[in-house]
Amino acid sequence: MTRTTPTALWNDSADVEELTRSIGFGAVGATCNPVIAYATIKKHPETWVPRIRDIADRMPTAGESEIGWQSVKDMSVEAAKLLEPIFKKHHGRNGRLSIQTDPRLHRDAEALVAQAVEFSGLAENIIVKIPATKTGIEAMEEATYRGVSINATVSFTVPQAVAAGEAVESGLRRREAERLDVTTMGPVVTIMGGRLDDWLKKVVARDGIEIEPEYLEWGGVAALKRGHKVFRDRGYRSRILCAAYRNHLQWSELVGGDLVVSPPFAWQEKFNASGIEPVSKIDQPVDPKIIAALEQIPDFVRAHQVDGMIPDEFESFGATRVTLRQFLAADADLDALVRDVLVPNPLEN
Template sequence: MTVTTDNLPLRAATEQFVTVLWNDSADPRELEQSIDFGAVGATCNPVIALAAVKADLPKWAPRIAELAREYPTASESELGWKVVEELSIHAAALLKPAFDASGGRNGRLSIQTDPRLHRDADALVAQAVHFSSLAENIIVKIPATSVGLRAIEEATYRGVSINVTVSFTVPQAVAAAEAIERGLDRRAAEGLPEREFGSVVTIMGGRLDDWLKAWTQKNRILVDPGYLEWAGVAALKKAYAVFQERGFRSRVLSAAFRNHMHWSELQGGDLVVSPPFDWQARINENGIYAEDRISVPVDPQIIETLIAQVPEFVRAYEVDGMTPEEFDTFGATVRTLRQFLDADEQLDHIVRDILLPPV
């Protein structure tokens, strides 16, 4: 899709506010267009990587066959991750000018650690260090689970820029930001080089909305359905305020869009919004121009109703709403990890069909 960039809402917002735009895909065709809209970063995860490979299989099928010849003992999974690495390196090169211009604060390409490692902190750290070596402007995704928090601190200490993922709630975001702070403080205590890490802490606002809708339905709780569209926005605004109050060196990142408010309600803040490319196109097509909304609170009646009727929202909204151990069993965490694991399996199947075509 080609859209002219003159006077587009996304471009206007990136020129007006400190809020920055990242593209929620490493697909080079989408990323190039998003950069025209003003994007200065990109995120990726197993689902997004799978979609990018499927969308351009005529390119990737022969490359996968070539990789299989180069690495004759590599497993299907290892070959699939070689593809993810190549996709990420290419996308990182597109963002290098923004990285240089911002001193490393932006221009980052996110690559996610293998979700199959989610129970092993040491394995997550080792893979994060490896991914960080692929390009200067790589930022590595590690989940906001009890195991992931340990990996986030250690990987930060080892010099890895972090994008916290599988994160949906204020307590997860705060705990992850604190883990990053501990890693940075350990580096400073040992006299390791200080630099701009550009680390971000994602809240997947739309996935929080999805989970609360499923939870209320399962528990037969009737709430104005429009109120549940605001849950993710409320969590993002609350987390942003806490980050500002506590002076965290990481930024909040809004991801998993389900409505344009996950972009428009956050404008004006020093944070990152990362819509999928199709959402960017729709925002432009519908002329949704941004205003400074980050400090405008969600309607108190919505918050009061959700707190009174949806205990699961309280767990997601209050800073101390959950312990790190509870992060692991939070519904949105379980659902998302399962989806990421399924995407890994599907990528394995694509590789398998190329190496061993059905007969």
């Protein structure tokens, strides 16, 4: 796929060990989020416990959250270094490392922009994730105008992706009007296909909707295919990015598109061992029978139609609330991990 199609592979982790191996598979970028960052730090205590202590020594007045976020920034800078040669080869379109803004800022556009600008300055090949809520989309336009390459995240639906794509275009046009460079910017817009499927399965169970179980594996794919077509037809300069993998369709059905697939490394190993030939399927529509069945679910219609929601509704969409809560919980978990390092429980060994 990485050699024969325009589809780009990014690794869904800033873990240096995994990213190094993924680059060997042809990866040309990496994404991350609070859940993944926390999991990486927890997975490697032999590395991160001493580093957290060192950060605390260097920042003697910093609280748990600030120390935790400094760990995430350090992790991101190190991973970005691995991608620098790819970044230069692709003139900024690939070779980027995603770092996500603090989910606790999701209601404050100005704070999101300020943090996006800060994170963008950590390395030349950083791309910054901002949630695709109404507030986040406002921040995307302004951050793009300020020269930040954006990765729209907490995004599950075509209307969210289109709103984010429009915001990025507006920011790029504002830069161009002032003769500011846009030639090395590399924005992407994520649709978390697997998380959309997760939500639709919950809705079906909650509402007692009868539908073939295998059809519920296609909702995210349908949204991704439609999003890609809309971006191509409208000439958006950002690319669709597929994240949150639950099945091989979220890879095999997207091959051939000028988009990014960003599976965790374990999924890359599964795909490579699957025997599935990566042939172009991006323009093959989802079976109309499957679409008709999925349209029994009102939230699928909202997710699949370009005008299925307005920005005021993005934050109340079920998958958005579930994911924001998970990201906020990961922030709290990282705080607790730092607390256990700095102030260990005297009753535990």
